[in-house]
Amino acid sequence: MALRVAATAVMAARAAPRGMMRLFSTTSPNSFMPPPIAAMGNGEGTPGREQAPPSTNLFVSGLNKRTPSEKLREAFSQFGQVVDARVVTDRVTGYSKGFGFVRYASIEEAEKGRVGMDGKFLDGWVIFAEYARPRPERPPPQNMTNSNGYNSYARE
């Protein structure tokens, strides 16, 4: 379909006098329209699935539910200094949720640990390592005033 349109346009251009070309293009004789793209979204409407920017914190998923935090640290320590490694467990049942977080001392180490552990096996399960999503330490400013009606923000 596009070929037919292009061929027709080419034939028309070759048959048309030079004066007609000006009606189609003001500058370049071969460009029909300036690309109006690269302005809209890239087709992804799920911001949660997007990759996070590099940081020292790594999100590790696909873990075996019996894998403890020590095993996680042990596996990731061969790529850098692990400052913190924890497997997320349910607070009430204490059972592992199958994912965890690994924090390195530097982003360089985190990068090495990410590419070094992503897709690797750990306790028989293929794990996935990626940069952890930047989440606010403090809860989002829902209500800046406390029950007394005063501003309760006295820290940084």
Add this chain to the structure above:
DNA sequence: GGTGAGCGG
């Protein structure tokens, strides 16, 4: 007891 995509405390 133990699910199999996900972003904790």
